[in-house]
Amino acid sequence: MAWTLARKWLFHLDPERAHALAAGALRVLGATGGLSRPRPDASLRVRCLGLDFDSPLGMAAGFDKGEVLVPGLHALGFSHVEVGTITPKPQAGNPPPRLFRLPEHRALVNRMGFNNQGVEVCGERLSRLVAEGRGIVGVNVGKNKDTPNERAVDDYLSAIDGLHARADYLVVNLSSPNTPGLRELQERGPLERLLGACVDRARPLGKPLLVKLAPDLAPEALDEAVDVAIGCGASGIIATNTTIQRPGAVASHPRASEAGGLSGAPLAPLSLASLRRAHARAAGRIPIVGVGGIMDAADAYARIRAGASLVQIYTGLIYGGPALPRRILEELPELLKNAGFSSVQEAVGTEIRPG
Numbered sequence: 001m002a003w004t005l006a007r008k009w010l011f012h013l014d015p016e017r018a019h020a021l022a023a024g025a026l027r028v029l030g031a032t033g034g035l036s037r038p039r040p041d042a043s044l045r046v047r048c049l050g051l052d053f054d055s056p057l058g059m060a061a062g063f064d065k066g067e068v069l070v071p072g073l074h075a076l077g078f079s080h081v082e083v084g085t086i087t088p089k090p091q092a093g094n095p096p097p098r099l100f101r102l103p104e105h106r107a108l109v110n111r112m113g114f115n116n117q118g119v120e121v122c123g124e125r126l127s128r129l130v131a132e133g134r135g136i137v138g139v140n141v142g143k144n145k146d147t148p149n150e151r152a153v154d155d156y157l158s159a160i161d162g163l164h165a166r167a168d169y170l171v172v173n174l175s176s177p178n179t180p181g182l183r184e185l186q187e188r189g190p191l192e193r194l195l196g197a198c199v200d201r202a203r204p205l206g207k208p209l210l211v212k213l214a215p216d217l218a219p220e221a222l223d224e225a226v227d228v229a230i231g232c233g234a235s236g237i238i239a240t241n242t243t244i245q246r247p248g249a250v251a252s253h254p255r256a257s258e259a260g261g262l263s264g265a266p267l268a269p270l271s272l273a274s275l276r277r278a279h280a281r282a283a284g285r286i287p288i289v290g291v292g293g294i295m296d297a298a299d300a301y302a303r304i305r306a307g308a309s310l311v312q313i314y315t316g317l318i319y320g321g322p323a324l325p326r327r328i329l330e331e332l333p334e335l336l337k338n339a340g341f342s343s344v345q346e347a348v349g350t351e352i353r354p355g
């Protein structure tokens, strides 16, 4: 009820202004410890990427673009927070307005364009995090807009060099629709070169490295990307980023024609299909992180059964509010138990599909 009212008020504000207010509140919560963190049920523990997650539920990249809101987000119940995307140099991103709500669809369109303060500032902030009780921190890296694709690998390597010491895992983001040409790096040749170089850099540092993919890859291209990721020795795949598609009824929304990536409920079928396919192709060789349109515990559960070892949310938090992680952590054990699973790990990829 309180959230319904707060959301009404927040949704009157410009979306970026609302985000800044939420970030401020999270910073205070994190600094003061003014929230008792929900304690996830033991059945939700996940061992993945060589790390112990106290639940599969994480904060997806883009919410914390290096402001380092990790303690506040951890206090909401997330087991892990993916900070980023961080680029080597600071950059302003696209001019506002660049974030739009489509409330009728529980969706967002964004073309932020990797606005962030760069490796140095982010690294400095991350280094001030107290390791104890901060949860797991992923760092998602990208290239600066003015770096041509031919030199993209230099940006990824420099971001890995600058931030690996502060990260429990690393993510190579090749799937944002808001950096021109970025998604071409998901094609076999460029992907092999870029991901291969990043894995070679991260391996001796002892950090798992994942690749985040778009939901707009054709099925065969997705298979190929999974093959390359496994061939290169990547530790996992994140499926998916936002979509440039405007599926179904979203297409007629006044905001649908805004350039950018669509997230939230209408993305769910596309992300789910990508996850299923990636899981089938990977056949257990590397874990898949499911993200895209997870709005509640039932969605998270379905994603786990479709093959996600971990799940992440972003847009769900905007519509569901700060109590959503707690709710998911409360409801997920029930869903597992009712289906006869004693742990979340047991349920991964157990979906039975007709036909």
Ligand SMILES: Cc1cc2nc3c(=O)[nH]c(=O)nc-3n(C[C@H](O)[C@H](O)[C@H](O)COP(=O)(O)O)c2cc1C
Pocket (backbone or CB within 6 Å): 060, 061, 062, 063, 065, 084, 085, 099, 108, 110, 112, 114, 140, 173, 176, 212, 240, 241, 242, 263, 264, 265, 267, 291, 292, 293, 294, 312, 313, 314, 315, 316
């Ligand atoms: C405003 C906004 C900014 C985002 N920025 C990033 C980003 O910088 N890097 C990234 O890998 N994903 C970014 N994402 C994508 C999310 O991490 C996630 O993959 C996507 O939104 C789908 O999940 P959702 O439907 O739960 O939001 C962003 C999403 C939104 C809505």
